[in-house]
């Protein structure tokens with residue numbers, strides 16, 4: 541479980557996250573939406589101690605993140621906006637093994653985790669390929685596999701669909717759905733609710749560093765549409781689209 545309590549984060553005079561208290565239970569598929577600059581990335585970077593709170597605190601499995609960074613980073617896996625920035629080794633297998641190697645696990649355990657993680661993203665048998673020859677969608681899946689090899693309780697993905705074409709987007713969505721079904725908690729940060737809202741247990745919308753909406757997808761769409769003060773524009777713009785995904789109507793199968 542991830543819990544922020546009255547979390548505030550400032551960059552100079554900018555209050556990026558403003559007094560946010562949020563609990564993410566194990567196994568939940570949470571979609572975090574909001575306009576550019578609403579504080580989404582800053583908030584999730586606190587989930588495994590990549591940033592320190594200015595006020596409030598963050599607990600992972602009831603332990604303050606700063607008290608045990610290794611435990612927090614093992615429990616909460618992160619995949620950032622541009623996975624190319626995250627790939628650290630020359631080969632697919634080497635990259636996925638990097639995290640488990642840093643945990644000091646045995647070779648057998650590392651190999652087991654790498655195989656399982658590559659299978660989970662449909663890249664089995666490709667461990668020896670060069671990461672430089674992969675497509676954007678494949679790189680994204682390698683980054684997801686690297687996070688999965690840590691066997692996290694929660695996988696947090698920041699704008700995982702940016703720059704992906706439709707087949708790659710579909711493939712990442714399918715993988716996330718399978719992970720969630722298998723019990724892993726998933727947090728997807730996005731400014732675009734399309735597609736992903738159909739997988740969500742819960743939608744949280746940020747506006748100006750605060751939680752503006754926190755509800756199940758159906759109710760969240762109503763609340764987002766009904767917000768008449770400082771609606772995150774990009775969220776409002778996709779509400780109709782997202783509603784089509786939840787309820788495609790009689791013309792769709």
Ligand SMILES: Nc1ncnc2c1ncn2[C@@H]1O[C@H](COP(=O)(O)OP(=O)(O)OP(=O)(O)O)[C@@H](O)[C@H]1O
Pocket residue numbers: 551554555556574575576577578579580581582583731
């Ligand atoms: N490293 C930084 N230094 C200074 N200000 C920052 C920094 N990172 C973010 N900010 C500011 O903090 C606020 C929140 O930014 P943040 O990136 O968390 O929002 P976001 O919702 O993730 O936006 P986006 O969708 O554009 O990624 C914005 O006003 C942003 O300009």
